[in-house]
Amino acid sequence: MAHSKRPDGYETAQANRHQVLRWLNRFGGLTTSQLSRLVWPDMSSGQRMAQRTIHALKKGGLVIRRQLPNGGSTYVLSERGSRLLRELGVTTASARGQRDLKFEKPMHRFICNEFAIDRHLEGLRIWTEFEIQRQQAPTPRITVGRHRKIPDLITQANDVYLSWVEVENAYKSQSRLLELVTVADRLLGPRDGFEIRSKHAEGFFTNMVFVASNLSRLIAVSRCFSVAFEKHLISWDIARDIELVAVSMTERLRWSGTVGTVTLETFLIAVEQYTDIQKVLLDEFPEPPPRLEDLSSWTLWKHCVSLFEEDTVEELCNEFELDTASPDALKSLPDNKIDCIDRNQMLAYLRDRLVWRDADVGLNTEFLQQCMNWYSQQDPDSSS
Incomplete structure (x- = not known):
């Protein structure tokens, strides 16, 4: 009598179990949540699949459940699980499995x-x-x-x-x-x-x-x-x-x-800009934080120039008929010429490129702003 062929579902489950064992061997312990991301990343039922697979492996003595100090569980290879991997050609699997692994710094x-x-x-x-x-x-x-x-x-x-x-x-x-x-x-x-x-x-x-x-x-x-x-x-x-x-x-x-x-x-670079602007603020305003609108036209102009692209610098130097085309030349404009520059345009330019909050300046990205906020709160001489 001919043997009936095992259903495809069995082969798929077996392949999933082997894949889970391989990942455990590489990571030295994983949770079902982590396994679901590795083995079933595009499946909404990935977590359930991981739990089901781990249950089968644990029942077969191929993995060991380990309790974490912070709560929750992780799974490591048993000796039997490692032996199976070695039979499958995974030479990096330890003969003793991972039962001796320690999780002293689980967060890291x-x-x-x-x-x-x-x-x-x-x-x-x-x-x-x-x-x-x-x-x-x-x-x-x-x-x-x-x-x-x-x-x-x-x-x-x-x-x-x-x-x-x-x-x-x-x-x-x-x-x-x-x-x-x-x-x-x-x-x-x-x-x-x-x-x-x-x-x-x-x-x-x-x-x-x-x-x-x-x-x-x-x-x-x-x-x-x-x-x-x-x-x-x-x-x-x-x-x-x-x-x-x-x-x-x-x-x-x-x-x-x-x-x-x-x-x-x-x-x-953001820190350097922050430091430069802070120095100006402390000179002009003994009791910060000021508003951007409170800065003098000369200060606004100076910070605009520091943010200009090279093409803009060259264009403005030609417009003001300056001998050299450089940021320093623009910053050295006499007061009467700076007073003729539209303050609203300068304010709009700076608002587009800087985050101004309680005298704290960073580039206009949320994460960098968070970094700058942290930086401003730390003691410069501290290593913390």
Whole structure:
């Protein structure tokens, strides 16, 4: 008697179970919510599918449920689950499974994992924190002092361009932040990026990403880099290759994704503008905050000029018949000429490009405004 063929549903379920096991092996523990994003990203029933699959794997002794300190559960591979993966050809699966894994810093691990999943869903190749710790990733050999520095995540775009990702969730001393400055210099200093050739991947590290759920952590990073630039410890050119990414993660480890992204270059330019305008405000108004309308025409003009594009500068210099076409030449206009410039036009120009709130100025993007608000509230001499 011929054996009947198993239904397609069985094969699909089996494939899903194997895929879940593979992801657990790569991440070192995942929740059903994270698994639903990885295995069933486009299905409204993804969470239910993940729960059903985990239930079957747990019943078969292939995964182990682990309680998290912050509440909730995560799942790791059992010895039996790892053994099955090895039979399927996954050589990175540990013979002991993942039963000995510790989750001492769940917030950090969860931000790493969720951000990695986001990048994966964007089409990037990823190496997780767990893989990096197990030396299963194309990790550069960068030593600062006696310690080798490793990233929290690595991503790759177009099979070439690699990014070093740092998750900054907890306080770091100034000395530890300076170590990251050294890493950035060695990683991004070479013109074509830091080349790496390993059995895991080949490519060039051309980008460094700082991720945090607390804006004060990103501000601390930016301050440290700002000091390094001022002291010429590293080249300003690398600022455009460093990203500051704010993400949302609750204390109960609920992920809401990326809040905003800005390059370090953009942020520090905004800080410089903020500082320059603050100096003028303190000179003109002993008791800030003033309104934008309260500034003198000369002050309005000065800040307009600082924001003009090169073509606008050249056009206005020709209009005023100035000998040289430069921002400094425009700022040096005599008072009688500045008084002839339409104040309403200057006000409108600045409002379009600046956020003015209680003497706090940032570029006109919501996330950068949040960064600037944080920056203005911090003690410049503090590393926090």
